[in-house]
Amino acid sequence: MDAFAATRLAAGVGFLVVAAASDLRSRRVRDPLWISLGTAGLMILAAQIAFKGLAWPAWLLLVSAAIMFYAIFFGEPLFGEDGFHARGIRIVLFLAAGALFLISVGSIRGGAGFEVLPQLASMPLLVLVYQGFHRLRLLHGGADAKGLIALTLLLPAYPDALPFPVLQADARVDALLRVVFPFSLVIWVDAAILSLAVPVALLIYNAARGDLALPQALLGYRAPLNPFPAHAWLMEKITARGEHVLVLFPRRGTDPSGDISRLRAAGVDRAWVTPQTPFMVPLLLGFLLAFFAGNLLVAVLGLAR
Known part of the structure; x- marks a missing residue:
């Protein structure tokens, strides 16, 4: 397990233990915890980009994801119960985040420093996806969506945690899953299976x-x-x-x-x-399972080797 994976594991467990305790006690997890976790994730990613020499589009993806993330907690939303509100600064920021995302994705190519970028590209998208899940009631609580978004920033790509996870798909399938099935989605699926x-x-x-x-x-x-x-x-x-x-x-x-x-x-x-089931408890367990066991859905579908 490399240093970045170990740091992310420690940060994730620490924050999720606090979240689970709060959820068990009051069925609430306050926003500052998720803001702190997401910020920690962005800082770790910035260090990884710098020290591992990732290609320059990684910085654009980081900034794009950061804009989308902090917009959840700060400022007034564009859509309220009474309809759409044209908030100029917010619209400009979202357009900037979208432009940075498109520029970075359009600049991804093969070669050194670009290997992990297709996985990093999921960050801004998953910010929107998890909010959509909340609106569709696939995620019942706002804290559930915010927690998964923060975990997306903490683990924007599959961690280098060898010899873990135990369950791994065939190499060709695994390469595809790393792009189309981001790691925070693995955490959510594992947590959902545990919730059964x-x-x-x-x-x-x-x-x-x-x-x-x-x-x-x-x-x-x-x-x-x-x-x-x-x-x-x-x-x-x-x-x-x-x-x-x-x-x-x-x-x-x-x-x-x-x-x-x-x-x-x-x-x-x-x-x-x-x-009112405290979802932070299975989310914590799902986080640990994703790290050490892997994607339980892969095992259920018989794709694990």
Whole structure:
């Protein structure tokens, strides 16, 4: 494992341990942690470009990614709940980031110093991709998206961590995966696979309690309404027509007090709830798995050698 890989591993584990602890405690991870992690990633990349003699387009990709990254945390967004806002400085910065990206990608060629640049080109793109995942609810929390974006800057290319990872694809497939399947995406996939343990655990828990009603037994558990459990979303409600319904995927961030009052008025003392799973825990484990085991999806698809 080279020095840059070891530094990235230490930084990632350190920040993600703090994030996991915060997520377990309050189901929140504050922005300064992700800003610090992303900044650390940019600084490590700058050192790598300088000391390893990477080609000049790498600097343009770094600046492009930095603009996209810091725009998440600073300034007013272009799109709000009331529509589009033409913010001149922000538009100019985004255009500059796009221009730097296009210039750098157009300048990539074969030869010394260019080998890792196709992987670095994923940085600005993944900033947009993970925000899109959040809007599509593939990532449920803003911290999940911000964390993966920060990890993208920390690990913009596959680390040189030999003899790890254990699971490696065939050389030709591996070369392609390094470009089309960036390392932060490996972290997310590994974390998502680990997260599949949650519905299994819920099913076992509900079966032991005699609450084996499907499919809700895979998504939550029955809990008293008074007191309502912390870090959970209500899965049952009384509609305006007086119907008692089950909501398998309740809307996040809503105040359940009104629904709780209506359920209790209808004589319901216990209801199905779905836990607010602290994704930072599987993300930390996924980070370690990606480093030492590799891409679990490669193993599932039988591509590992």
